[in-house]
Every structure is written in structure tokens, then in C-alpha cells.
Amino acid sequence: MISSSSLMESRLNSSPNRFDPDIEAKVRSSLRSINETIQSNANEPSLAFYRIQEHVRRSLPTMIQKRIELENLHDRMNGLIFDIEYSVDAVKSLVTCDEHLNNIATNLEKSIYISKQINLIKQQQIQQQILEKKHGS
Structure with a gap:
């Protein structure tokens, strides 16, 4: 060349x-x-x-x-976004549950009051039975 x-x-x-x-x-x-x-x-x-x-x-x-x-991060982010949206929906639904929660609280207060009344009546019955045994014996 x-x-x-x-x-x-x-x-x-x-x-x-x-x-x-x-x-x-x-x-x-x-x-x-x-x-x-x-x-x-x-x-x-x-x-x-x-x-x-x-x-x-x-x-x-x-x-x-x-x-x-x-x-992988995209998949994880989609999962987290779904969780957040689900949580937001749950929190929003709590606002509409206000009436139901108030009813539950009122019924609990009534239950506690009735329970105290029942206990008081039971104590009175026990005391009355004790007095009847003392007077009957």
C-alpha cells in the first residue's frame, strides 16, 4: 500500500x-x-x-x-396513595357519623345510670333480707 x-x-x-x-x-x-x-x-x-x-x-x-x-417506588407510592385515599374517606365518613356517636354516648350514659340503679336496688334487697333474718330469728 x-x-x-x-x-x-x-x-x-x-x-x-x-x-x-x-x-x-x-x-x-x-x-x-x-x-x-x-x-x-x-x-x-x-x-x-x-x-x-x-x-x-x-x-x-x-x-x-x-x-x-x-x-418499585412507583408501586409502593400507588399503595400508599390508596391507603391515604382510604383513610381520607374514613375520616370524611366520621363527620356523618356524629349523630350515631352521640346516640351511642347517650345510651352508654343511660346504661351506666340504670346499672347503678340496679346495684342500688340489689343492695337494698340484701339489706332488707339481712334485717328480716335478724327480726325473724
């Missing part, structure tokens, strides 16, 4: 007319720059795809792990 620089030198050396060395240096420099640019442009897509592949290979496992974590 013949490189472009050796081809350029052979053409410059084989030409019958000798150019000015300054111009020859400028031509060689220009040709070298053009050659480097062409090689760079020819390799640019391959290099770009290589860099993309390298980036994906490095970052993909982390991205997959983060996606799994995000899905």
Missing part, C-alpha cells in the same frame, strides 16, 4: 521543473492536512458509533437498575 505522503514525494521529485522550496513545503503541508482531514472524516462515523456503544455498555446496567428501583 502506498501512502499519500510517499506518492506526493515521488511526484514532486519526478517533476522536471523544480519548484521553490517554500512552495513545496506549503504544498506538502496542505496535502498532509487534507490527507489527515480525509482520514478523520472517513473514520468519524465508526469512532462515533464506537463511543456510543462504549457509553451504552457503561451506563446501561446503571440505567436498568434505576428503572427497576423507580418501578
Whole structure:
């Protein structure tokens, strides 16, 4: 394989007319720059795809792990949101239960009063039985 620089030198050396060395240096420099640019442009897509592949290979496992974590958090958040909505509904329903709770409290107070009355009546009966035994004996 013949490189472009050796081809350029052979053409410059084989030409019958000798150019000015300054111009020859400028031509060689220009040709070298053009050659480097062409090689760079020819390799640019391959290099770009290589860099993309390298980036994906490095970052993909982390991205997959983060996606799994995000899905788990999303599921957990949906569960918590459901719990909160259920709790809010329960608290809202307590407002409508006010009348029922008042009835329960009133019935408890009545039950306590009746229980005390029953205990008082039982004590009176016991005392009356004791007195009857004392007087009857």
C-alpha cells in the first residue's frame, strides 16, 4: 500500500521543473492536512458509533437498575396513595357519623345510670333480707 505522503514525494521529485522550496513545503503541508482531514472524516462515523456503544455498555446496567428501583417506588407510592385515599374517606365518613356517636354516648350514659340503679336496688334487697333474718330469728 502506498501512502499519500510517499506518492506526493515521488511526484514532486519526478517533476522536471523544480519548484521553490517554500512552495513545496506549503504544498506538502496542505496535502498532509487534507490527507489527515480525509482520514478523520472517513473514520468519524465508526469512532462515533464506537463511543456510543462504549457509553451504552457503561451506563446501561446503571440505567436498568434505576428503572427497576423507580418501578418499585412507583408501586409502593400507588399503595400508599390508596391507603391515604382510604383513610381520607374514613375520616370524611366520621363527620356523618356524629349523630350515631352521640346516640351511642347517650345510651352508654343511660346504661351506666340504670346499672347503678340496679346495684342500688340489689343492695337494698340484701339489706332488707339481712334485717328480716335478724327480726325473724
